[in-house]
Amino acid sequence: xxxxxxxxxxxxxxxxxGCHTCSVACKNLWTDRKGAEYMxxxxxxxRPGTGYxxxxxxxxxxxxxxKRMKNGLQLRIHSRTKGILKLFFNPALPDLExxxxxxxxxxxxxFNSPAGDDQPTAIPISMITEKPIDIETGPxxxxxxxxxxxxxxxDPNLKDVPQEVREQLGELERLVFNYLxxxxxxxxxxxxxxxxxxxxxxxxxxxxVVLVNxxxxxxxxxxxxxxxxxxxxxxxxxxxxxxxxxxxxxxESGQAPACAHSCVGRIRYMGVLLYDADRIPDAADVDDENxxxxxxxxxxxxxxxxxxxxxxxxxxxxxxxxxxxxxxxxKFVKEWELAxxxxxxxxxxxxxxxxxPLSPVVSVIEKDLVKLDLSExxxxxxxxxxxxAARLPTEYLASLFSGGNVxxxxxxxxxxxxxxxxxxxxxxxxxxxxxxxxxxxxAELTEAEAEAIYKLTTIPTLDERFVLPPYHREMSIEAxxxxxLAHKGETGVGYLQVPMRGE
Amino acid sequence: xxxxxLLFMIFPYVATVVAVVVxxxxxxYRPFTVSSLSSQLLERKKLYWGSVSFHYGVVIILLMHxxxxxxxxxxxxxNAVPIRLYLLEFSGLALGIWSxxxxxxxxxxxxxxxxxxxxxxxxxxxxxxxxxxxxxxGVLTAxxxxxxxxxxxxxxxxxxxxLIVLQPQPELVAPLPxxxxxxxxxxxxxxxxFPFSRLVHIITLPLGYLIRPxxxxxWVREARxxxx
Numbered sequence: 001x002x003x004x005x006x007x008x009x010x011x012x013x014x015x016x017x018g019c020h021t022c023s024v025a026c027k028n029l030w031t032d033r034k035g036a037e038y039m040x041x042x043x044x045x046x047r048p049g050t051g052y053x054x055x056x057x058x059x060x061x062x063x064x065x066x067k068r069m070k071n072g073l074q075l076r077i078h079s080r081t082k083g084i085l086k087l088f089f090n091p092a093l094p095d096l097e098x099x100x101x102x103x104x105x106x107x108x109x110x111f112n113s114p115a116g117d118d119q120p121t122a123i124p125i126s127m128i129t130e131k132p133i134d135i136e137t138g139p140x141x142x143x144x145x146x147x148x149x150x151x152x153x154x155d156p157n158l159k160d161v162p163q164e165v166r167e168q169l170g171e172l173e174r175l176v177f178n179y180l181x182x183x184x185x186x187x188x189x190x191x192x193x194x195x196x197x198x199x200x201x202x203x204x205x206x207x208x209v210v211l212v213n214x215x216x217x218x219x220x221x222x223x224x225x226x227x228x229x230x231x232x233x234x235x236x237x238x239x240x241x242x243x244x245x246x247x248x249x250x251x252e253s254g255q256a257p258a259c260a261h262s263c264v265g266r267i268r269y270m271g272v273l274l275y276d277a278d279r280i281p282d283a284a285d286v287d288d289e290n291x292x293x294x295x296x297x298x299x300x301x302x303x304x305x306x307x308x309x310x311x312x313x314x315x316x317x318x319x320x321x322x323x324x325x326x327x328x329x330x331k332f333v334k335e336w337e338l339a340x341x342x343x344x345x346x347x348x349x350x351x352x353x354x355x356x357p358l359s360p361v362v363s364v365i366e367k368d369l370v371k372l373d374l375s376e377x378x379x380x381x382x383x384x385x386x387x388x389a390a391r392l393p394t395e396y397l398a399s400l401f402s403g404g405n406v407x408x409x410x411x412x413x414x415x416x417x418x419x420x421x422x423x424x425x426x427x428x429x430x431x432x433x434x435x436x437x438x439x440x441x442x443a444e445l446t447e448a449e450a451e452a453i454y455k456l457t458t459i460p461t462l463d464e465r466f467v468l469p470p471y472h473r474e475m476s477i478e479a480x481x482x483x484x485l486a487h488k489g490e491t492g493v494g495y496l497q498v499p500m501r502g503e
Numbered sequence: 504x505x506x507x508x509l510l511f512m513i514f515p516y517v518a519t520v521v522a523v524v525v526x527x528x529x530x531x532y533r534p535f536t537v538s539s540l541s542s543q544l545l546e547r548k549k550l551y552w553g554s555v556s557f558h559y560g561v562v563i564i565l566l567m568h569x570x571x572x573x574x575x576x577x578x579x580x581x582n583a584v585p586i587r588l589y590l591l592e593f594s595g596l597a598l599g600i601w602s603x604x605x606x607x608x609x610x611x612x613x614x615x616x617x618x619x620x621x622x623x624x625x626x627x628x629x630x631x632x633x634x635x636x637x638x639x640x641g642v643l644t645a646x647x648x649x650x651x652x653x654x655x656x657x658x659x660x661x662x663x664x665x666l667i668v669l670q671p672q673p674e675l676v677a678p679l680p681x682x683x684x685x686x687x688x689x690x691x692x693x694x695x696x697f698p699f700s701r702l703v704h705i706i707t708l709p710l711g712y713l714i715r716p717x718x719x720x721x722w723v724r725e726a727r728x729x730x731x
């Protein structure tokens with residue numbers, strides 16, 4: 001057992017309102033720079049939809065992630081030799097058009113235009129060439145366009161959804177969508193790291209954050225293509241790759257990352273997970289439908305004395321172990337099995353997890369009035385038993401979060417609905433009846449668990465959502481041979497040299 | 504001091520020293536600036552036709568130059584049979600033209616594409632012009648003074664070897680046609696420009712990738728153990 005610690009983020013999609021506050025917080029902090037305008041280290045997509053960059057999940061096109069071969073997992077993008085041979089041109093690299101041409105508006109025209117008969121307008125200009133452009137797309141161009149024929153219909157995750165249901169998804173009164181915020185998944189088996197010819201990308205051992213060492217980056221851009229989530233970006237100005245750094249300067253000083261901290265829906269949770277690093281290769285090399293179970297398997301119980309001993313032997317200190325015991329990530333991922341990895345069949349073993357969204361309450365329009373489809377006293381119960389009729393198809397969620405394993409999705413939805421049924425009886429109707437208890441039993445939950453899930457889902461405090469481990473930055477400073485007292489209160493190192501293109 | 508001494512004795516050494524010293528300095532103290540500065544994200548189609556043919560052509564041609572310098576006897580033995588000489592000369596010329604066409608496409612791309620223009624520095628222009636001179640003079644040499652692979656070892660290698668063994672004999676170049684002198688001089692100018700331009704990416708060819716483990720994990724605690 002080779003115990004390592006990992007800082008992990010959860011996205012409770014049932015709470016996401018798609019407001020993009022996370023994206024804007026991240027943009028303001030990290031990518032409001034030349035060459036980085038088109039990058040959204042954090043983006044929010046409407047699903048069903050094609051995402052950003054367009055159709056990022058289509059690995060026949062983008063060649064991201066790993067594939068299973070006779071001799072174990074191999075990168076989809078290239079073998080080692082082919083990686084060297086393709087240095088001069090990288091066929092799998094997305095074009096700027098797959099993202100969008102970053103734009104702004106020439107606002108000074110509003111003030112500086114000569115007097116005339118017409119109102120001056122601020123025309124759109126490209127942030128690359130600074131020339132006028134026609135804006136054709138943007139990072140969230142399909143925002144809220146659930147049911148649309150150009151975006152939603154082309155979602156790769158709809159492939160397993162029955163044709164009849166797909167057609168319903170396009171009907172005006174039955175269309176449905178949810179939001180999917182995405183950051184770098186800081187994978188356990190990252191394909192960006194494996195694809196980098198220059199050894200510039202690495203995983204921090206202590207907390208698992210995946211970073212690009214820009215001093216080593218030589219702009220071969222294999223990472224951009226190899227990441228199945230398209231979360232490594234190429235800075236066209238500085239000639240270096242960049243990616244989400246999980247706000248490590250904030251984590252090291254005890255603050256949650258900007259995206260998580262600014263989330264108005266409070267959908268994000270952060271905590272430590274302990275995992276067995278020796279079992280990563282095996283866990284990533286199983287059939288698609290068993291991937292979620294295999295990944296849960298290598299996450300270790302932080303209360304198990306054997307695990308604690310092994311963690312200590314591996315240099316994980318008491319503060320981190322305590323943090324792992326209080327971790328909301330451990331509860332949602334392992335204890336309650338509610339949180340799932342995004343597209344696990346890319347086999348990079350993501351460490352950011354998603355709690356799938358529930359469908360909207362079923363309704364029909366009758367005499368111009370919206371009416372519940374189900375008799376009132378029964379409706380919790382009936383949705384609970386009719387998951388196959390959920391408006392957000394379970395096949396669709398299974399494609400997103402469980403490698404196509406619908407049973408895992410049903411289990412999660414049943415648990416969430418059971419908690420809802422139980423808590424409504426308890427707090428609104430004042431009495432827990434047999435219906436609620438049956439629902440709990442069917443969802444394999446105890447009353448105490450239902451209560452705990454409700455509390456952490458609905459009314460958690462900031463400290464319960466973000467259980468951040470003590471980073472002991474002073475020790476890292478000592479490791480560099482510097483005096484920790486001289487660097488007290490500092491975070492980050494700033495630019496040692498101003499980044500100029502190639503000079 | 505004659506032009507010959509200046510350009511073919513002093514300048515080659517100056518260029519070499521500058522290339523080595525500045526490259527080492529830049530690699531150690533300014534590593535952020537070392538990059539191939541790809542612009543594929545901004546423009547794809549022309550880059551494909553330009554970059555692939557230019558790079559592969561120029562890599563093979565440079566290797567052939569090097570082999571001719573290092574193994575003159577082997578080259579002469581190969582050329583002893585005419586058909587092999589023709590084959591070598593023909594493929595050399597074809598590769599030269601192939602990479603020249605690639606370079607022209609790349610230059611055209613720099614001029615015509617607005618996005619690529621915005622990331623073009625003056626050093627990029629200098630490098631492209633020098634490469635153009637190098638390739639055109641090389642192709643012209645191959646066509647006007649036929650069978651370079653036969654006379655190279657006798658006519659040009661002695662001069663290069665005189666530089667390498669630090670007993671320079673620039674006068675060996677003086678009687679050569681001007682186009683060959685230009686080709687040689689242009690090489691030394693490229694060498695001089697090398698450490699100040701994007702050309703440094705040549706020495707970062709990541710051959711270590713062939714043998715390194717897939718995953719890279721870095722521990723602060725290991726750095727701490729080293730510090731203790």
